[in-house]
Amino acid sequence: MQxxxxxxxxxxxxxxAAVIGTAVVLAALAAAAPGVVDLLLVAAGSLALAAHRRAPRTVLAVTTLCMSAYVVHAHPGTWAAFPVLAAVHAAARSGYRAQAVAAGGLFLTGYVLVLLATAPDTRDTVERSVLLLGWFLCAGVTGLIDKNWQAYLRQTEQRALDAERTRDETALRRAGEERLRIARELHDSLTHSISIVKLQAGVAVHLARKRGDEVEPALLAIQEAGGEAMRELRATLEVLRTDVAEPGPGLDRIGELAERARAAGIALAVTADGDTRPLPADVDRAAYRIVQEALTNVARHADRAGTTVRLSYTISSLVVSVDDQGPCLPGDTVVPGTGLTGMRERVTALGGTLVVAPRAHGGFSVRAELPLTAAGPAGRAVTG
Known part of the structure; x- marks a missing residue:
């Protein structure tokens, strides 16, 4: 499908690319009789646009040079800028804003110099120059708008996938908790009752044999049924207690998470300090979710600012730090939403510490310390 x-x-x-090239060639034929060199330059500059998604900078360079050479050689009208406008739009959409500005400036400068050298009408030269400048500004702006729109669509799609995955994980976790509850109830009630029945039947059989009496078949059947019921109950409890751990990704998938964040426009760096090693499953999942939620907040509230994720391994804990360079200022009030609340609940359940606050030099910081040993619900969360 892909x-x-x-x-x-x-x-x-x-x-x-073919449509743009055809339009420019037709315009050239309508304006004058272009030579072979002119047609080759137009064809090369236009058809190169077919690769604008794979190599936007190369296409920008080839199109700008070809069309600039065409302008110097043939002195065409403003329509000669169409291939360059398309290349500038593609480069801006791909994130190469500086290159797009440089290419647009180079073509515009060359076109203006040619007009000054060949056109005696200064007013016409100014009008054409202003018109081209407006076109190039529109091409760059629409490219940036397209880039942000695509990033928004990717982020929305990923958030929908994450929400669906979270719902599935929550349902599985609740089902597991319910299975454990049922297993405890069965163990505490039925196991005790069946054990008493089996024990009493066994005592009755033993006393009957000790007295030399014939043991009633019903009594033997009760004893055998009690033993079989205990075996089946133990097997049932084993099934109920199997595979009830909370599913979900861990830090082994931090690379995938980082790539998705970069695709959404976040300049992200991920580092690890200390002795990197396997973590307890609950700590591993919680650390991943903390980083995931923090990056989601960067995309939503920090305008996809530059962000650093640091994982610090110590003997007794894992420290997860996510620092961004967003617009948050020292002293700004932090109002916890659903994401920060869920993050706090995860940390608290593990007996850890969470600090979320504006940074001293601007931006926002999330720091979670997760103990690597079993802990009760005595963890604490600090906001601000």
Whole structure:
């Protein structure tokens, strides 16, 4: 399916490049009789746009140089800027804003110099220059808008997937807890009662044999049924207690999480200190969820600011720190939402410590210390 989508996108890009090239060639033919060199320059500059998704910077350079050479050689109208406008839009959408500005400035400068050298009408030169400047500004702005829109769509899709996964995990965890509760109830009630029945039947059989009396078949049947009931009950309790651990990703998937965050536009760095080693399952899952929620908050509230994730392993604990360079200032009030509340509940359940607060030099910091040994619900959470 993804391969079909990729081929379809490539065909659309090739078709767009062909349409732009055809339009520029037709405009050139309508304006004058272009030479072979002119047609080659237009074809190369336009058809290169077919690769704008795979190599936006290369396409930007090739298109700008070809069309600039065409402008210097043939002195065409403003329509010669169309391929460059498309390349500038693609580069801005891919995040290469500086290169897009430089390419647009290079083409515009060359075009203006050609106009000044060939057109005696200064007013016409100014009008064309202002028109081209407006076009290039629109191409850059629409490219940035498209980039942010695509990042928003990816983030929304990922949040939907994460929400669905969280719902599934919550349902499985609750089902596991219910199974454990049922297992405890069965053990505390039925096991005791069946044990008493089996014990009493055994005593009755023993006394009958000791007195030399014939043991009633019903009594033997009760004794045998009690033993069989105990075996079946133990097997049932074993099944109920099997595979009830909370499922979910751990820090072994932190790389996937980081790649998704970078795809959403976050400049992210992930580092680890100390003796990296396997963690208890609950700590491993909690650490992953803390990083996930913190990065989600960066995307939502910190304008995808530069962020650093640090995992510090000590002998007795794991410290998870997520620091961003967002717009939050020292002294700003932190109002915990659903995400921070859930984060606090996870840390508290493990007996850890959570600190969420603005940073001293701007930005926001999340720091969770998770003990690696079993802990009761005596953990604490600090906000602010």
């Amino acid at each position: 391969g079909d989508i990729g081929r379809r996108t490539q065909l659309l890009d090739a078709a767009l």
